[in-house]
Amino acid sequence: MKNYTNFIGIDVAKLTLDYCMITPNPQPEQGQILNTQKSVDKFLKTLKKAGCQMNETLFVFENTGIYSSLLALVLSENKLDYAQVPALEIKRSLGITRGKSDKVDAKEIANYARRNTDKIALSALPELSLQQLKIVFAEREKTIAAIKSFERTMENEMYLNKKVFTSVKAINRQTVKQLKKQLAALDDRIKILIREDEILYKQQQLLKSIPGIGEITSVYLLMVTKGFTAFTNGRKFACYSGVVPFEHTSGTSVKGKTRVSHLADKKMKSLLHMAALTAIKYDPELKAYYRRKKEEGKHTMLVLNNIKCKMVYRIFVVIARETSFVNLHKFAA
Structure with a gap:
């Protein structure tokens, strides 16, 4: 991380961006702009006219999903250094706080940026194909949730008068049918997006060569790792996914059990769990490992977490090897 002289903390809301700029001058500069491309462009031009050295400026803001996407896009297009930081990380760095406002939050984010320059990792927009994949996958998740919701209506049939339920039965079936048709279209779109990107397609084929890793799990892995550029090794990703156990002890009085952290990508953790259940059925090595540990008296969830x-x-x-998975267990004597 290079040395910066200006730190701009931005509190992102749906309609507005509150900012605080800390410079070598003793008094920080604060203000508010609209969360639109026009306003952000105007703000950057104002900074340049005021003599702000943009190559010595670090922008830091919370990763608020869709609301912070526009800001990240404009900063990226202007080739400026910025970092999207998890809100919890900033919150826990503040210590004891009382009260809350967007203006105060922007100032705290700017102070966080100044104090943690050596720890902050710069952010970058993922490739266009990954951005498209992410939004299509989000639509797929919403469609699945809608299908489950509408299918629950059919559970009422056995409890309601036949004439009463008939008034909604046909409409409900038609709705579910259309949603399933939409789901199939989204699945096809996901396959096309991956097939059009040579690197993503190759990575997906490598992932699917591993017993237990299917279509959806491979797609989600590509998304969260940004094509395996966001994580440098498996250990860090395992921590992100919430499958690494951590010690919980202090002195002689606190001796808690070693547990996984609840701070994790729950979707990724769920997919890995389903992958592990599939793997112990079809992978001889993991199947043997599972049986051996169970015979030793290990808890089922502990063994599955290890898998x-x-x-x-x-x-x-x-x-990393760029070659498909080879199960050496079948070659063992």
């Missing part, structure tokens, strides 16, 4: 970790390491090995 999740093994699968994460397999994932990163095949990607």
Whole structure:
């Protein structure tokens, strides 16, 4: 991380961006602009006219999903240094705080940027194909949730008068049918997006060579790792996925059990769990490992968590090696 002289903390809301700029001058500069491309462009031009050295300026803001996407896009197009930081990380760095406002939050983010320059990792927009993949996958998740919601209506049939339920039965079936048709279209779109990107397509084929890793799990892995550029090794990704156990002890009085952290990507953790259940059915090595540990008296969830970790390491090995997974267990004597 290079040395910066200006730190701009931005509190992102749906309609506005509150900012605080800390410079070598003793008094920080604060203000508010609209969360639109026109306003952000005008703000950057104002900074340049005021003599702000943009190559010595670091922009830091919370990763608020869609609301911070426009800001990240404009900063990226202007080739400026910025970092999207998890809100929890900033919150826990503040210590004890009382009260809350967007103006105060912007100032705290700017102070966080100044104090943690050596720790902050610069952000970058993922490739266009990954951005498209992410939004299509989000639509797929919403469609699946809608299908489950409408299918629950059919559970009422056995409890309601036949004439009463008939008034909604046909409409409900038609709705579910259309949603399933939409789901199939989204799945086809996801396959096309991956097939059009040579690197993503190759990585997906490598991932699917691992027993237990299917279509959806491979797609989600490509998304969250940004084509395996966001994580340097399997250990870090395992932590991100919430499958690495951590010690919980202090002195002689606190001796808690070693547990995984609840701070994790729950979707990724769920997919890895399903992958592990599939793997112990079809992978001879993991199946033997599972049976051996169960015979030793190990808890089922502990053994499954170990298998999740093994699968994460397999994932990163095949990607780094750029060769499909080979199960050496069948060649063992």
